[in-house]
Amino acid sequence: MCLIEENDRVNSVNNSSRYVIGIDIGGTNTKFGIVNSEGVIMVQGSMSTTGYPVFGDYVEQVCLELEKMIGKCGLEGHIQAVGIGAPNANFHEGTIESAPNLEWKGVVPLAKTFSVRLGLPVRVSNDANAAALGEMLYGTARGMGNFIVLTLGTGVGGGVVANGKLVSGHDGLAGELGHVIIDNSPDARVCGCGRAGCLEAYCSASGIARTADMMLAYTDTPSLLRNIEAPLSAEDIFLAAEQDDKIAKDIFEYTGNILGKALANFIAILNPEAIIIFGGVSKAGGYLLEPVRRAIDDNVLPILKGKTQLLVSTLKDSDAAILGASAIAW
Numbered sequence: 001m002c003l004i005e006e007n008d009r010v011n012s013v014n015n016s017s018r019y020v021i022g023i024d025i026g027g028t029n030t031k032f033g034i035v036n037s038e039g040v041i042m043v044q045g046s047m048s049t050t051g052y053p054v055f056g057d058y059v060e061q062v063c064l065e066l067e068k069m070i071g072k073c074g075l076e077g078h079i080q081a082v083g084i085g086a087p088n089a090n091f092h093e094g095t096i097e098s099a100p101n102l103e104w105k106g107v108v109p110l111a112k113t114f115s116v117r118l119g120l121p122v123r124v125s126n127d128a129n130a131a132a133l134g135e136m137l138y139g140t141a142r143g144m145g146n147f148i149v150l151t152l153g154t155g156v157g158g159g160v161v162a163n164g165k166l167v168s169g170h171d172g173l174a175g176e177l178g179h180v181i182i183d184n185s186p187d188a189r190v191c192g193c194g195r196a197g198c199l200e201a202y203c204s205a206s207g208i209a210r211t212a213d214m215m216l217a218y219t220d221t222p223s224l225l226r227n228i229e230a231p232l233s234a235e236d237i238f239l240a241a242e243q244d245d246k247i248a249k250d251i252f253e254y255t256g257n258i259l260g261k262a263l264a265n266f267i268a269i270l271n272p273e274a275i276i277i278f279g280g281v282s283k284a285g286g287y288l289l290e291p292v293r294r295a296i297d298d299n300v301l302p303i304l305k306g307k308t309q310l311l312v313s314t315l316k317d318s319d320a321a322i323l324g325a326s327a328i329a330w
Contacts, residue, residue: 019079021066021120022326024127025049025086027101027154030062033319034069034079035326039138041319043069055104056113063117082114082122083328085130085321087155091172094124100192101155123328127151127321129166129175131278131313132159134324139315140276147274148266149313150177152281155192156200156207160270178204182262203259205234205281211251212237223247234281241287252287259288260295267308268301274309278320282312 018037023030026049033044045065052058070076088099094111096102111122125133132149135141141149145164151157158177160167167174178200179193188197189210201207209232212225224240225232225247240248263275281288293310300308313320 019075020326020329021079021082021118022322022324022329023062023082023084023114024130024321024325025084025096025102026127026321027087031321031325032062032066032069033322033326034073034075035323037330039323041322042073042075044319044322045069050103053103055108058104059113059117063114066118079120081329082118082120083130083325083330084110084114084122084124085127085325085328086110086124087127087157088173088176089124089126089129091123091125091129091168093172094122096124097173100194125166125168125328126157126159126173126175127324128157128159128177128278129168130159130324130328131157131320132161132166132175132324133327134315134320135159135276135278135313136161137327137330138323139320140311140313141274144273146270147272147276148177148270149276149278150263151279152203152277153205153279156204158266160272162270177262177266180262180265182258199258199262203255203262203281208234208237208251208255208281211254212247215247215251215254219247221247234284238284238287241284249287252284253291256288256291257295260292261299263292263310264296264299264301267296267304271304272308274311276311276313278313278315285312 020035022035023032028049029046030049031046034042036042086096087101088097090097096108096110111124115122128149128151131151135149141147147161149159156178158175160175179198181197182199183197189201190196191198191201212232216225224243224245228236237248237251
């Protein structure tokens with residue numbers, strides 16, 4: 001099922017403007033839209049990423065929905081390019097490479113498949129790198145030359161901008177901040193990438209749910225979470241915290257402490273002006289961000305203390321992923 005939302009400018013196409021398509025491939029949902037050169041999303045939609053074990057079937061469904069949107073906007077022949085943000089995307093090769101949160105394994109020819117189907121140039125980047133570009137062009141990082149975007153959702157991703165340029169690395173896979181090892185104990189959690197102890201295994205939405213399961217199993221403290229049928233979601237935990245649930249608050253405290261320590265290390269390496277939190281988990285607000293700030297202050301190199309802002313993306317939730325993906329195409 002695809003959901004399509006029209007911007008109030010959908011019927012006000014300006015032929016002097018330029019248009020690109022932005023596609024954000026998440027572990028759960030795919031979002032896409034048509035964006036003009038002023039950063040306005042003309043029309044957008046979403047569909048499930050899962051349920052398409054054959055990659056070609058998934059591409060066909062996305063393209064069918066895009067063609068409906070192009071027709072709705074009267075933009076046949078006016079789309080210049082496509083930008084796609086995806087997990088484990090190789091900027092240089094236009095591929096997805098062994099993404100742990102997607103059904104398609106191995107090397108997936110992302111750019112080539114979409115380009116052949118749509119007849120348009122396609123540029124690909126890691127989803128978090130796309131988010132960083134979107135923040136730099138349209139969001140909180142406008143005017144900044146050194147910052148990190150950390151995406152907290154199904155997984156944990158990172159996009160790094162240094163000296164005004166996106167850091168893509170030798171193979172276009174730089175910024176995999178969710179896969180730094182933060183726990184090397186014998187009982188470290190196994191991550192979706194197959195290794196143990198990754199930041200993603202603790203601070204993604206699923207990682208937070210795992211923490212909830214652990215705390216509920218090893219304590220007998222009363223909690224609203226005990227009344228919710230498994231599997232728990234990060235949103236369930238946030239709603240319980242809003243009702244002053246102790247275990248829910250402890251879950252965010254535990255998560256924030258781990259995340260803040262990792263960010264203190266990133267600050268030591270990159271000396272960013274800001275770290276911008278992006279993604280569904282950021283909706284936990286102060287329940288998560290306050291322990292993150294404390295952990296940063298307690299662990300950051302003294303000479304760097306107080307020099308990096310911790311910010312939350314100001315881009316509209318429904319727009320941010322599409323704008324980030326579209327930024328790749330310009």
